[in-house]
Amino acid sequence: MRQIEYFVAVAETQSFGAAAQSLAVTQPSLSKQIQALEADLGVVLFERTSRRVSLTPQGRALLPDAQRVLRQARRFRNKARSLGFDTDIRLVAGVLPSIGAYFMPRMIERLRQEMPGLKLSFVEGSSSELARQLVQGELDFVLASETDRTDLARRDLFTETLWLCSTPEDPVMQSDAPATLSDLKGRTLLTLSPEFHLNAIVARLAAQAGATLSTEYRGASLDAIRQIAANGPEVGVLPSLYALGEAIRDPHFKVRRLLGYDAEHPVVFYTRTSSPLQALNARLADIIILEKQAIRAERAPQFQV
CATH class of the missing domain: 1.10.10.10 (Winged helix-like DNA-binding domain superfamily/Winged helix DNA-binding domain)
Structure with a gap:
């Protein structure tokens, strides 16, 4: 040349x-x-x-x-x-179910405005499965919860609060104030299946509350948890992106925030340590944090988030 x-x-x-x-x-x-x-x-x-x-x-x-x-x-x-920022680049993200349905549409719209050359698609899965696909090169980055992988670069993004749902007649749903673990004593808690980190979080909360963890449902559908809990007697435990998104969409769907030690669901930005797109990854993580802050601010007047 x-x-x-x-x-x-x-x-x-x-x-x-x-x-x-x-x-x-x-x-x-x-x-x-x-x-x-x-x-x-x-x-x-x-x-x-x-x-x-x-x-x-x-x-x-x-x-x-x-x-x-x-x-x-x-x-x-x-x-x-x-290419580190805006021009004609395509990325595939791996995301948790609540992130995919209740965060990514807004995120993609924001990226169209701030990084118009970036085309982003996403797939859903559990944290462990998404981390595996990331290591294999099938994904460019992952928005997931905790994983036992030590060969990935990570940046903590935000934490989701946890919310309860059940039948309208359930005693635990009779107050608008946040629930405490003592309100769940003797109850059966329902959440995603064990391959999701949310399951481990809810299992710890159940042990602290003197509750049990349901084995009735093993799957990745937050909608399924909602529907099962709506027919009782289990109490569904949902992350905030899904729970509040659905409560806003459907005024008849009531949720109640759960307070307690570890009553949070962390969301982490994972990339390969060998990724050459470090500047792009940092910018994406910043935009994700800003979008989550915007969602939180919008919901604050209606919910104690």
């Missing part, structure tokens, strides 16, 4: 001296590179005399192609330098 650049410079200035000066190289070095290019191509590019330099017929034939190659190389370089 350097030799092509030298060839174009000499052809356009019709002078080895002027070309060397424009390229900030010595004239002997420039001449040596042109000779090497001619030897490699098997053609003579310039007719040299003591007074002037002119293109040979072969040189004239090759000049337009050389100029086009340089233009493409400059575009390639400029695009590569900008």
